[in-house]
Amino acid sequence: MFIHLGYVQSPHFTVFDSQGNEIKEQIKGLVYGLGGKVSIFLNKYFRIGGEGYVTYCKYGANKNNYNIGWGGINLDLLYPVKRWAPFIGITIGGGNSTNLIFIEKPPNNKNVIPIIYYKQILYIIDTAIGVEFFTSNKISILFKLDYMLNIYKTSHVYPSGPRFYIGVHFYHKKN
Numbered sequence: 001m002f003i004h005l006g007y008v009q010s011p012h013f014t015v016f017d018s019q020g021n022e023i024k025e026q027i028k029g030l031v032y033g034l035g036g037k038v039s040i041f042l043n044k045y046f047r048i049g050g051e052g053y054v055t056y057c058k059y060g061a062n063k064n065n066y067n068i069g070w071g072g073i074n075l076d077l078l079y080p081v082k083r084w085a086p087f088i089g090i091t092i093g094g095g096n097s098t099n100l101i102f103i104e105k106p107p108n109n110k111n112v113i114p115i116i117y118y119k120q121i122l123y124i125i126d127t128a129i130g131v132e133f134f135t136s137n138k139i140s141i142l143f144k145l146d147y148m149l150n151i152y153k154t155s156h157v158y159p160s161g162p163r164f165y166i167g168v169h170f171y172h173k174k175n
Contacts, residue, residue: 006055103115
């Protein structure tokens with residue numbers, strides 16, 4: 001299980017309300033989320049596995065919601081030194097993002113809130129660097145910093161930025 005925090009920012013984008021009024025927005029702010037990773041060591045320096053996460057972001061004056069759910073195949077190159085192993089890694093995968101934009105501040109009547117909602121498919125490449133501390137032959141504590149890129153450009157609204165992860169990593173280590 002991993003938790004992560006980070007900061008992302010998208011380019012400015014335009015949405016329109018039901019009357020055709022133009023609204024300028026930008027996804028910008030703190031992100032947080034949960035996920036997990038499992039791996040198999042192919043040798044002392046290389047492992048393969050899978051990982052998946054959900055990332056949440058509230059942004060703008062009206063507390064809009066942007067969420068990303070993603071996962072993929074992970075490859076890591078490690079340099080073990082006793083119980084520590086710095087590494088670089090890449091994950092190739094996909095997922096989707098959803099964006100819920102509140103056109104105006106929610107009124108006291110919560111039953112009527114004008115919103116814009118859209119969902120987008122993501123194909124991602126996620127690069128990471130980090131360090132791992134092996135507590136046993138099956139469990140470690142992992143710290144990493146990543147930067148995810150959306151390689152399927154259906155929209156320019158995708159926010160990018162670094163995220164920091166800490167968590168317990170389950171794996172099968174070759175001796």
